[in-house]
Amino acid sequence: MRFIIYILTLISIFGCSSKEFYTMGDMSDVERGAIERDEFIGVEQIEVPAYLMSSPIYIKRSSYHLEKLDGANWVNSMDERLTSILIAYLQKYMDNPNIYLYPWSGVAHIDKKLSLTINDFIASKFSVFLSARYRILDKSSMKIGSYTFNIEESIDGHEVEDMVRAMERAYFKLIQDIAKNL
Structure with missing residues (x-):
């Protein structure tokens, strides 16, 4: 019995692979009120590619x-984290607390x-690529604006943390x- 406990203890200490967890969203440098709006804005849950829905972090080796x-793993689901x-960010940048998750926030x-x-x-090689599209529905006029956004942000360094920092800048x-x- 002691032998089994000893083996289980060794496996729990040394048997697990080393994992590092990463997140993004440091908004300490975001300028408050750069754009001022006081409208009620509903933000739907962001849709992301399948490789961002799982915990491991992926890089692009080829097309x-x-x-x-x-x-290297994300701390939590990236669709939820990026939405949050x-x-x-919009609340701080626009100095507007009336920005909510829609439709679940009860507004x-x-x-x-x-x-x-x-x-x-x-990330691919020494850059992070972000390609997105978004739509804004103005409820008063029922006009929809559709936009695309593409950016390549260079990675300053060779660590996973440097890649995550570049992803944050792009986002x-x-x-x-x-x-x-x-």
């Missing part, structure tokens, strides 16, 4: 090959509704583009 980075970052009236689909958001630029069109 047809994605590779999982050993031991989008809402918090009955919204002035605008934002839908975002990320087509591609991945923040997308959010600023969305804010100016809201």
Whole structure:
């Protein structure tokens, strides 16, 4: 019995692979009130590619090959995390607390509704590529604005953390583009 406990202890300590967890969303440098709006804005859950829905972090080796980075994982589901970052960033950047997850936040009236689909958001070689499309519905006029956004952000370094930082910079630029069109 002691032997089994000893083996289980060794396996639990040394048997698990080393995992590093990463997240993004450091908004400490975001300028508050860069654009001022006081409308009620509903943000739908972001749609992301399948490789962002799982915990492992992937990089693009070629046009047809994605590779999982050993031991590098997202802390949580990126569709939820990116949606949360989008809402918090817009609230701060636009100095507007009336930006909510739609339709689940319980807000009955919204002035605008934002839908975002990320087509591609991945590192390849020394850059991060972000390709997205978004739609803004103005509820008062029932006009829909459709926009596309593409950016390549260079990675400054050779660590996974440097790649995540470049992803964050690219995503923040997308959010600023969305804010100016809201």
